[in-house]
Amino acid sequence: MTEEKKPEERKKRRTATEAASRIGPMVKAMVGEVMQAKEEKKPIAYSFICCCYDEIIRAMDIVPHWVENYAGICGAKRDAQRFLERAEAENFSRSLCTYALCGLGFDAWREELGEMPPESPWGGQVRPTMMLGSGQMLCDPRNKWFQAAQHYMPDIPVYDLGLPWPPYESDYDYRQVQDYYVKYIVEELKGLVQFLEKHTGKKMDWERLNQLVELTDKTWNLIWETYELRRAVPSPMGTGDAMNTMVPIVFMMGTQQAYDFFQDLNKELKQKIANKEGEVPDEKYRLLWGGGLPAWFALGDFNYFNSKGAVFPVETTYRMIEAIYNFDMDLTKVTDPLEHIAWRWVKFWTYWHDRARKRPGSHPDVERLIKYFEDYKIDGIVMHEAFSCRSWHPGLIWQLNLLKKVYRDIPSLVLESDIVDISSYNEADTRARIDAFIDTLEAVKR
Amino acid sequence: MSQYFAGVDIGSTMTKVVIMNQAVLASVIGPTGPEHRKLANRVMEEALEKAKLPFDDxxxxxxxxxxxxxxPFADKQITEISCHARGAAYLLPEARTVIDIGGQDSKGIKLKDGRAVDFVMNDKCAAGTGRFLEVAAEELGVKLEDMGKLSxxxxxxxxISNxxxxxxxxxxxxxxxxxxxLPDIIAGLHEAIATRVYGMLRRLKIEREVALTGGGAKNIGLVKALEAKLGFAVLVPPEPLLTGAIGAALLGGDIVKEAEEKGTPLPRAERRLQEATLFT
Known part of the structure; x- marks a missing residue:
């Protein structure tokens, strides 16, 4: 049976930083903690990254089970296909998000068996106590996934959190409407706290929440400062590593572990810069990973870029932080933790709005690319178009075209495959494209 | 003493070899077999015979x-994007954009100073490539080379909506x-490919003049369909299949010139057209 097939695991990707090499065991431990929580009958919540509720659930001792992460693990271990096929057999369309398909296929199979599917990667995705959606302007599966998962787990409650932000308008200052957005988000978060209190039988510890919110702010600042170190020539760390160091950013926010990790990385990068130690010995081309989630089963492609002397000092993917002190308001003065979270969210998503309004025809997403281009001395841009993503990825080509229109023509490469579905990927073709791209970079440099 | 350069372009369906000094001295086009290295050996031999040159030269x-x-006897491998760009710029100096429709992929290349500065590529799907027409020709019982005129x-x-x-x-x-x-169906097929290729090209800022290369350029029906999409005429080199091989030979010349100017050593493969197998 196809479902029983278990492919060989890929060799571990080589990382440039010692910190990034510690991430694999950290993720494994994180998945292990969920298993442990299940045994200890602690509440477990299916969670999404970039959700605004990191500190809230941690303040209530609810253990997050990051479903996108689990699908990514299956993809990285090249063991997602059997879960995708299972979802397809349940009549979910193959054109849906493959994170969602992998998770739904896994859930359907686990619920049917009454136990984990055979040889589930790292023990499997456990049956949760609750599922916390948070979609709205990010992507539709983040609203619909858990509703669909309820087909297999009708007894598991879902809370669907709406997290809007003022959309960009070139002739309109978002500050005129930002208060409404913050108010709306605060109400949504209040509803979430009530939901969690109801389903855990435990009251929110507001003081603890305050502390965690403060810790998150501190961590955001530290991450921003650490990633800015990568501007150095040669750059000490690339996007390949950042696809590891995203773990504390998106799965561990509001924990001391995340802060400590970035302190270590910060020290390591400073040391590498002092030693003039780049990600590659002979840095020739500096590239911007301009968007798209990576093909988790093909992270070795970053090493392939490295073998050509190409490095990625910066990326937009998973850099889901800004320095809090760079916002146009003093967030430390917002003492209510839910309001604080809401303001942080709105300020993050509107951070590039003002720059965009200054350049006719531009857009915040494009301004971010331009700023990185200049700050990090970039030679070319690479994007990854994952076919199964219908929200962010289709807009990438538009961003690229707009960048070339409002800024300048720059060498670009669009890789095509998926986040999880390996059938979309051809290593030989991908590397032929990378070779050709390197040729164009060389031609432009001449 | 004259210098001679060889370009060997092994595509998915056709293998092309040219030998050049100041101009093309000899060229050979033959079908690609499953064992590229053996075929490369043979077509290179044929090209050398045509040019009346020993391989050592x-x-x-x-x-x-x-x-x-x-x-195995190549001194260097260079991507087809760079080679097509160099070849097209040599054959059609006024070209700023190159469209190459090959047997297995189609690509668009932006040129600046005779070099590729940006490109797009479709290698994921047979639609938009020569393979699409090959399959359809077989179904229609028509020779591939007749499809252009028939349309x-x-x-x-x-x-054709699929x-x-x-x-x-x-x-x-x-x-x-x-x-x-039959002509209406074939014209529909050309239209379908042109639509697909044009959609891909929109990622590049298409700049005139546009050169069309590869096997697709030999199909007059496809050329017309593409011109209708673009809204202007495209340039087609005399033998569009040879563009990549000519570019390869020219780039070989560039490499040698640069090495001589800098006085850097240039590693070369053994000048022996040995037979090779894929699985040694």
């Missing part, structure tokens, strides 16, 4: 195309059974 050999890594007699091109080659073939069968005229 070839200063530098550059291989390109999908099978480029399978050419010029079309009065009302049919619309972008998948396999399903499009079924659609062709249905259209035939509905009584559609």
């Amino acid at each position: 070839i200063t530098y050999v550059v291989a390109t195309g999908y099978g480029r890594i399978n050419v 010029l007699a079309a009065k009302n091109a049919v619309r 972008t998948c080659t396999v399903f499009a073939t079924q659609e062709v069968v249905t259209k035939l059974s509905e009584g559609a005229a």
Whole structure:
């Protein structure tokens, strides 16, 4: 049976930083903690990254089970296909998000068996106590996934959190409407706290929440400062590593572990810069990973870029932080933790709005690319178009075209495959494209 | 003493070899077999015979195309994007954009100072490539090389709505059974490819003049369909299949010149057209 097939695991990707090499065991431990929580009958919540509720659930001792992460693990271990096929057999369309398909296929199979599917990667995705959606302007599966998962787990409650932000308008200052957005988000978060209190039988510890919110702010600042170190020539760390160091950013926010990790990385990068130690010995081309989630089963492609002397000092993917002190308001003065979270969210998503309004025809997403281009001395841009993503990825080509229109023509490469579905990927073709791209970079440099 | 350069372009369906000094001295085009290295050996031999040159006289050999890594006697492998760009810029200096429609992929290349500065590529799907026409030709019982001329007699091109080659073939069968005229069906197929290629090209800022290369450029029906999409005429080199091989040979010349100017040593492969197998 196809479902029983278990492919060989890929060799571990080589990382440039010692910190990034510690991430694999950290993720494994994180998945292990969920298993442990299940045994200890602690509440477990299916969670999404970039959700605004990191500190809230941690303040209530609810253990997050990051479903996108689990699908990514299956993809990285090249063991997602059997879960995708299972979802397809349940009549979910193959054109849906493959994170969602992998998770739904896994859930359907686990619920049917009454136990984990055979040889589930790292023990499997456990049956949760609750599922916390948070979609709205990010992507539709983040609203619909858990509703669909309820087909297999009708007894598991879902809370669907709406997290809007003022959309960009070139002739309109978002500050005129930002208060409404913050108010709306605060109400949504209040509803979430009530939901969690109801389903855990435990009251929110507001003081603890305050502390965690403060810790998150501190961590955001530290991450921003650490990633800015990568501007150095040669750059000490690339996007390949950042696809590891995203773990504390998106799965561990509001924990001391995340802060400590970035302190270590910060020290390591400073040391590498002092030693003039780049990600590659002979840095020739500096590239911007301009968007798209990576093909988790093909992270070795970053090493392939490295073998050509190409490095990625910066990326937009998973850099889901800004320095809090760079916002146009003093967030430390917002003492209510839910309001604080809401303001942080709105300020993050509107951070590039003002720059965009200054350049006719531009857009915040494009301004971010331009700023990185200049700050990090970039030679070319690479994007990854994952076919199964219908929200962010289709807009990438538009961003690229707009960048070339409002800024300048720059060498670009669009890789095509998926986040999880390996059938979309051809290593030989991908590397032929990378070779050709390197040729164009060389031609432009001449 | 004259210097001679060889370009070997092993595409998915055709293998092309040129030998150049100041101009093309000899060229050979033959079908690509399953064992590229053996075929490369043979076509190179044929090209040398045509040029009346011993292999030792070839200063530098550059291989390109999908099978480029399978050419044991090549001094260097260079991607087909760079080779097509160099070849097109040499053959048609006024070209700023190159469209190459090959057997297995299609690509668009932006040129600046004779070099590729940006490109797009479709290698994921047979639609938009020569393979699409090959499959359809077989289904229609028509020779591939006749399709272009046949389509010029079309009065009302049919619309092929499927972008998948396999399903499009079924659609062709249905259209035939509905009584559609052969030229109208073939014109519809050309239109479908042109639409696909044009969609891909929109990622590049298309700048005139546009050169069309590869096997697709030999199909007059496809050329017309593409021109209709672009809204202007394209330039086609005298032998569009050789563009990549010519570019490879020229790049070989550039490499040698640069090495001589800098006084840097240039490693070369052994000048022996040995037989090789894929699995040694």
